[in-house]
Amino acid sequence: MTLKEKTKILDQEALDRSLERIAHEIVEKAKTTENIAIVGIKNRGAYLGERLARKLEKVAGLKVPVGALDITLYRDDLTEVSEQPVVHATEIDFDIDEKKIILVDDVLYTGRTIRCALDALIDFGRPSQIQLAVLIDRGHRELPIRADYVGKNVPTSLKEVVEVRLEETDGKDEVVLCAKEEDAD
Amino acid sequence: MSKRYLIKGGRVVDPVRKIDGPLDILISDGKIEKVGKGLNAKADEVIDAAGKIVAPGLIDMHVHLREPGREDEETIRTGSRAAVRGGFTGILCMPNTDPALDEPLIIKSLKDIIKRDALCGIFITGAITVERSGQKLTDFEKLKKEGIIAVSDDGSSVQDKKIMQEALERAKASSLLLIEHCEDPLLSAGGVMNKGFISTKMGLKGMPARSEYEAVKRVLELAKRSSGRVHIAHVSCKESIDLIRKAKKAGVEVTAETAPHYFTLTEECCATYDTNTKMNPPLRTKDDVEAVKMALADGTIDAIATDHAPHTDSEKDVEFDYAPFGIIGLETALSLGVTELVDKNILSWDQLILKLSANPAKILGIPGGSLKEGSPADVVIIDPGKEYTFKKDAIVSKSKNSPFIDWKLKGKAVTVLVAGQIAMKDELIL
Amino acid sequence: MQTNEKKIIWKKKDLLGLEYLSKEEIELILYTAASFKEVTTRQIKKVPALRGKTVVNLFYEPSTRTRTSFELAAKRLSADVVNIEIEASSVKKGETLIDTGRNIEALKIDIIVVRHNASGAPNILARSVKSRVVNAGDGWHEHPTQALLDMFTLKSKLGRIEGLKVSIIGDIAHSRVARSNIWGLTKLGAQVTVCAPELLIPEGIEQMGVKVTTDIDEALRGADAINVLRMQFERDGALAFPSKLEYFKQYGITAERLAKCKKDIVVMHPGPINRGIEMSSEVADGKNSVILEQVTNGIAVRMAVLYLVAYAKDPAPSEASKVRKEGAG
Numbered sequence: 036m037t038l039k040e041k042t043k044i045l046d047q048e049a050l051d052r053s054l055e056r057i058a059h060e061i062v063e064k065a066k067t068t069e070n071i072a073i074v075g076i077k078n079r080g081a082y083l084g085e086r087l088a089r090k091l092e093k094v095a096g097l098k099v100p101v102g103a104l105d106i107t108l109y110r111d112d113l114t115e116v117s118e119q120p121v122v123h124a125t126e127i128d129f130d131i132d133e134k135k136i137i138l139v140d141d142v143l144y145t146g147r148t149i150r151c152a153l154d155a156l157i158d159f160g161r162p163s164q165i166q167l168a169v170l171i172d173r174g175h176r177e178l179p180i181r182a183d184y185v186g187k188n189v190p191t192s193l194k195e196v197v198e199v200r201l202e203e204t205d206g207k208d209e210v211v212l213c214a215k216e217e218d219a220d
Numbered sequence: 221m222s223k224r225y226l227i228k229g230g231r232v233v234d235p236v237r238k239i240d241g242p243l244d245i246l247i248s249d250g251k252i253e254k255v256g257k258g259l260n261a262k263a264d265e266v267i268d269a270a271g272k273i274v275a276p277g278l279i280d281m282h283v284h285l286r287e288p289g290r291e292d293e294e295t296i297r298t299g300s301r302a303a304v305r306g307g308f309t310g311i312l313c314m315p316n317t318d319p320a321l322d323e324p325l326i327i328k329s330l331k332d333i334i335k336r337d338a339l340c341g342i343f344i345t346g347a348i349t350v351e352r353s354g355q356k357l358t359d360f361e362k363l364k365k366e367g368i369i370a371v372s373d374d375g376s377s378v379q380d381k382k383i384m385q386e387a388l389e390r391a392k393a394s395s396l397l398l399i400e401h402c403e404d405p406l407l408s409a410g411g412v413m414n415k416g417f418i419s420t421k422m423g424l425k426g427m428p429a430r431s432e433y434e435a436v437k438r439v440l441e442l443a444k445r446s447s448g449r450v451h452i453a454h455v456s457c458k459e460s461i462d463l464i465r466k467a468k469k470a471g472v473e474v475t476a477e478t479a480p481h482y483f484t485l486t487e488e489c490c491a492t493y494d495t496n497t498k499m500n501p502p503l504r505t506k507d508d509v510e511a512v513k514m515a516l517a518d519g520t521i522d523a524i525a526t527d528h529a530p531h532t533d534s535e536k537d538v539e540f541d542y543a544p545f546g547i548i549g550l551e552t553a554l555s556l557g558v559t560e561l562v563d564k565n566i567l568s569w570d571q572l573i574l575k576l577s578a579n580p581a582k583i584l585g586i587p588g589g590s591l592k593e594g595s596p597a598d599v600v601i602i603d604p605g606k607e608y609t610f611k612k613d614a615i616v617s618k619s620k621n622s623p624f625i626d627w628k629l630k631g632k633a634v635t636v637l638v639a640g641q642i643a644m645k646d647e648l649i650l
Numbered sequence: 651m652q653t654n655e656k657k658i659i660w661k662k663k664d665l666l667g668l669e670y671l672s673k674e675e676i677e678l679i680l681y682t683a684a685s686f687k688e689v690t691t692r693q694i695k696k697v698p699a700l701r702g703k704t705v706v707n708l709f710y711e712p713s714t715r716t717r718t719s720f721e722l723a724a725k726r727l728s729a730d731v732v733n734i735e736i737e738a739s740s741v742k743k744g745e746t747l748i749d750t751g752r753n754i755e756a757l758k759i760d761i762i763v764v765r766h767n768a769s770g771a772p773n774i775l776a777r778s779v780k781s782r783v784v785n786a787g788d789g790w791h792e793h794p795t796q797a798l799l800d801m802f803t804l805k806s807k808l809g810r811i812e813g814l815k816v817s818i819i820g821d822i823a824h825s826r827v828a829r830s831n832i833w834g835l836t837k838l839g840a841q842v843t844v845c846a847p848e849l850l851i852p853e854g855i856e857q858m859g860v861k862v863t864t865d866i867d868e869a870l871r872g873a874d875a876i877n878v879l880r881m882q883f884e885r886d887g888a889l890a891f892p893s894k895l896e897y898f899k900q901y902g903i904t905a906e907r908l909a910k911c912k913k914d915i916v917v918m919h920p921g922p923i924n925r926g927i928e929m930s931s932e933v934a935d936g937k938n939s940v941i942l943e944q945v946t947n948g949i950a951v952r953m954a955v956l957y958l959v960a961y962a963k964d965p966a967p968s969e970a971s972k973v974r975k976e977g978a979g
Contacts, residue, residue: 105685108699108727108957118659119961121678122954124685158694417854421669423769423791423826426853492777493770537748539768541789 038196038213044171044189047208053186054083057168058090060184061137068095070163072134074102076152077123080140082203083170087139102127104138109151125155132160137184141199143169146180171210173197222640223264224248230269230601234276235574236590245274247597250640255591267635267645269601275573276590277309277340277598277636279580280550282374282399282453282477282525285311285342287333288326289318294530294618296330297337299550302528302617304643306550307633309598310341310581310588315352316375322347322358327366339649340638341598343586345370345399348387354378357387360394369584372399374453377435379405381442388448397584399451400439402460403501407431412541414487414502422491424540429508432501433459440467440474449473451583454527456482456501458511465520475583476515477523480549480556483512483566485623495536495543496623499529513566516575522583524575526553530619548617552610552624554602558631562604569604597640606632616649660958663965664776664783667792668833676798676834682954683802683947689726690950699957700729704759707733708750709786710766715921716786716796719945720763723952729960732759747771748778755779761960764788769826782959790824796920797830799951801838803944804875807916812839817869818860819845819901820879820928821890823852827920831877832858845869847891847901866901867910875916878903878928894927903929908938916940 045053062068071091075084081103091097105123113120138152149167156165168184173191189197189212196213200206225247232243232255244259245252254261280303286294294302303311315321321330327344334342346368350356352375360371371391377400378384384400391398408431413419415426436452440463443450455461455478464476481499486506490497497503515521529546536543557576561567567575581589588598612625636644643650658674668676689697705724707717717733724731734754736744745753747766754762761782764772769789776783787793805811816835822828822844835842836859843861844851845868856862863869870876881897883890891897903917917929917938925931934941959965 108689108697113699113961119958119963121659122682122685122957124688126688154698158697159692415853417857420852420854421829421858423789423829493773495774534746538746539766539774540770541768 037216038198039216041195041212041214043209043211044197045187045210050170050186050208050210053170054086055090055094057184057186058087058094061091061168062095062097064183065135068097070133070135071097071137072100072102072129072131073137073139074104074127074131074156075139076148077103077105079199079201079204082201083141084139087137087168100129102129104152104155106148106151106155109155111147111151127159130160131156131162134162135164135166136162137166137168139168141170142197143167143172143180143182143185144175146176146178149180150178170199171197222248222250224262225265225267225637225640225642226259226261226263227267227269227274227599227601228259230272230274232274232591233569233573234591235570236276236578237592239591240570245591245599247599247637247640250597252591252593252595252597254593267601271603271605272634273569273602273604275600275602276577276581276588277600277638278307278554278576278633279310279584279586279588280308280526280528280553281312281523281580281584282479283311283313283528283550284316284530284546285313286317286530288330292618293532295337296333296342297339298616298618299528299530300337300339300342301649302548302550302615303340304636304638304649305616305633306552307554307600307602307636308340308550309600309636309638309643310343310586311550312343312345312370312584314372314374315345315347320347320352321345321368322350322352324359324362324366327363327368331367339643341586341588343370343584344368345372345374347371348373348378348398349383352376354380354383357383357390360390360396364394364396368396369586370397370399370451372401372453374399374401377401377403377405381438384439385442385446388442388446388450392446392448395585397451398449399453400435401453402432402435402439404431404434407434411502412498413490414504416487416505418487418490422493427500427502429457429459429504432457433463436460436463440464440472443467443474444470444472447473452476454479454482454501454525455512455515455521457504457508461511461515461520465515468520475522476520477525478512478516478521479525479527480553480560481547481623483509483516484556484560485509489623490540493540494623495538495540496547496621496625498540498543498545499527499547500545513561516561517566517571522575522579524553524557525580526550528617530617531621532619533621536621546621548615548619548622551616552622552629554633555610555629555631556624558604559629563630597637599637600633601635602631603634604631606630606634608632660962661965662962663959664772664785665794665955665959666772666776666783666785668794668797668830668837669792671837673837676801676837679798679951679954679958680802680805682958683798683951686953686957687947687950689953690946696726696728698728700724700727700960703761703960704730704732705761705763705956706754706759707731707786708754708762708764709733709735710764710771711787713765713787715945716765719948720786720952723949723956726949727953727956729760729956747775751775751779751781755781761956782962784955784959787826789826790829791826792830792833793826794830795948795952795955796827797834798955799944799948800831800877800918800920801834802947802951803918803940804916806947807940808874811835814840814874815843815872816840816875816877817843817845817873818877818879819866819869819903820881821850822846822855822879823850824882824890825879827877827879829858832860836860843869843873845901850890866907870907870911873911873915875918876903877918877920880920880922881924881928898927902927903933905930905932905936908933908936914938918944921945
């Protein structure tokens with residue numbers, strides 16, 4: 036199977052604006068900005084989490100703790116995936132009890148990743164609240180999960196893939212919609 | 221009255237008569253009647269041997285048939301069938317049965333079983349000492365009267381020098397061949413494979429080559445002192461070979477055999493704890509394998525014998541430490557000789573037949589080993605180019621403990637005549 | 651914050667020994683273990699990764715520590731665990747290893763963790779069952795998870811393995827811990843020296859890529875770490891070394907000896923320690939000792955191993971359990 040790029044959903048500037056807007060929304064929605072903490076889901080969600088934290092500092096002068104969560108061990112598809120996922124370390128070096136956690140991921144799709152993340156997070160303690168921020172919501176949920184903050188809603192078909200590329204992992208910032216194409220033998 | 225057979229169109233290889241060429245063989249009354257070019261005599265059956273090698277039946281001078289005592293592993297019947305399958309018309313069985321072949325009565329009853337069940341010639345080795353315990357000599361003369369042709373305590377070594385000295389003298393007096401399993405049990409105690417880097421990395425207790433060659437050295441000295449004659453069984457290491465080569469030069473009456481696994485496998489084959497690579501003496505190093513090949517080529521080692529040692533799956537399918545020593549060999553010896561020696565230009569066909577037939581016959585002083593007119597018609601017809609995979613379910617022996625299962629081999633016996641009777645025809649054992 | 655993405659994928663059905671692993675595979679286990687170490691520091695020390703899977707600890711040799719460590723590792727991964735202990739003395743009369751393995755497999759279990767007094771028993775078991783097999787120590791052959799936890803501890807103490815000078819001291823001949831450590835450390839680029847009385851140095855050990863010495867001071871000089879093996883004096887009724895006191899005098903690690911070593915030398919011991927024989931209590935409890943950390947790390951390493959073998963995709967049969975199909979030449 037190969038991926039064929041169809042359209043660019045976000046470029047670097049739009050991506051940056053989306054994060055900034057989410058930061059504004061977080062501050063607006065919060066009754067109090069106390070106890071906010073960010074936990075990004077590895078890999079790309081973790082980088083987005085760090086960026087979001089910087090945006091919060093920029094727009095509201097907030098300094099919030101940031102952690103990264105590896106959800107591999109909580110996946111419900113370990114036996115089905117074609118290649119064994121590598122387990123990375125979870126890095127949350129603050130107490131999450133009574134925190135308002137903003138969980139951050141790049142793409143919200145079936146909702147299964149978020150389910151894993153919620154399970155994982157709750158093993159660390161008891162946050163007072165968990166909210167979800169995603170860069171892209173592409174629909175097709177399989178679980179009753181919704182995002183509190185969305186960078187961009189993108190209607191997609193199941194034959195499409197949303198590729199989020201970040202400076203930290205891919206050398207440049209962009210979000211691209213691709214089509215899956217079967218390889219001709 | 222047995223049938224008259226005419227074997228036509230084959231390449232006859234008979235190292236004793238120095239024959240190697242296209243000849244026909246006429247067989248009647250169980251004997252070789254005539255060997256010649258383009259024979260046109262009337263026969264009951266003509267056996268087409270075009271493209272095949274026709275040779276004197278192979279003789280294996282080191283076989284464990286397990287009867288009496290361990291008929292679950294092998295019997296005279298199954299063992300002799302396996303022999304025929306491998307191209308052998310004569311085999312020498314070892315005395316480490318249960319009970320050991322140390323008394324005239326036991327030999328007598330074994331001979332009855334052989335008469336009833338054997339598909340090929342079976343010759344008997346009597347024990348050197350009572351119960352093979354190395355303590356007290358058996359009565360060589362009485363055993364000989366019952367028909368043994370050699371003595372050995374194979375499976376163990378006779379440790380007491382005085383007893384060995386006397387055994388050599390008495391064997392000489394009785395014209396019996398003394399076959400010695402050379403092993404110093406103090407040096408090899410507890411060992412399960414060759415001692416060296418491989419046994420170290422595998423965490424297994426090793427048997428040093430020294431435990432073999434020290435025993436070889438000792439028995440050669442005794443043979444020299446007593447002017448006796450000794451045959452060294454299953455030679456596996458370079459140092460033993462050097463000692464035998466020297467002794468031969470010095471005029472000691474010594475002959476030696478090796479087994480196909482010692483020119484085919486090294487200790488590295490043990491690395492996955494396959495218990496079919498556990499034998500005594502153990503598989504040795506690459507250098508030893510090379511030395512064995514050299515010694516076959518230069519004549520230091522006279523014979524290839526299989527040390528056919530059947531063990532059931534349930535005995536072998538255990539931890540390496542707990543498995544018994546030994547592998548079966550009758551059905552793969554010829555193919556391994558072709559694949560590892562002839563094809564690799566170590567031996568000519570002529571030399572291979574020498575090691576597998578003519579020399580063992582000579583050492584044992586039994587008929588066979590040549591296609592002389594008038595001698596018993598023990599003949600093997602070999603397809604030298606036949607390539608096949610040695611499959612477990614094709615094994616004729618009652619036990620299947622071979623490290624060569626699923627190996628691609630070349631050269632196979634297709635037809636065997638024992639004393640002028642067909643024992644196997646086109647790979648079908650009768 | 652992010653560690654480098656590891657590209658290597660675990661493909662082995664079994665963990666039989668470190669001899670059979672590549673450098674990358676060993677690094678993957680250590681990397682994965684670091685993630686599990688974090689799990690063991692949480693309030694809730696349990697993740698659902700092996701939920702619904704069953705691990706059988708098949709022990710032919712009594713070993714409370716290794717068994718407990720594997721048991722906790724499996725439980726912290728949410729696996730179900732069954733312990734089976736078989737007395738070695740009953741083996742010859744009773745069921746064969748292969749039969750036992752197949753019977754256990756028929757219970758629909760996923761992983762067999764095997765400890766056996768006979769070298770190579772895990773290799774034989776691995777080729778007889780489809781279940782994953784993890785070697786928890788076999789004869790004098792290998793004890794891969796012990797070596798992995800030793801290396802994990804070393805790496806977390808000194809930051810690296812490559813280029814370290816590590817000396818293994820004690821009964822090398824009869825030590826599976828020594829063999830596994832030698833394979834693992836040399837593959838990861840450490841310089842390994844083994845040190846023992848002459849009779850306890852096995853033939854050909856230098857071919858495993860180690861320096862060999864009988865002189866304890868030479869082994870300690872310049873070493874970044876030492877791994878001190880448990881000394882067993884009686885073996886098959888024979889003495890491996892004439893006297894315990896003499897052994898301690900010649901090879902025991904004492905404060906005086908340690909004073910002449912690198913200041914931050916790491917002192918390891920696979921346990922259980924014979925105080926006053928392999929090392930003095932002062933050393934065992936001293937600031938250089940990481941013996942208890944080794945025990946803690948053992949769980950993380952075993953979690954990593956269980957996780958990796960459990961989810962290996964279409965694993966190829968281990969080379970180490972295959973039967974050879976060609977000649978020597």
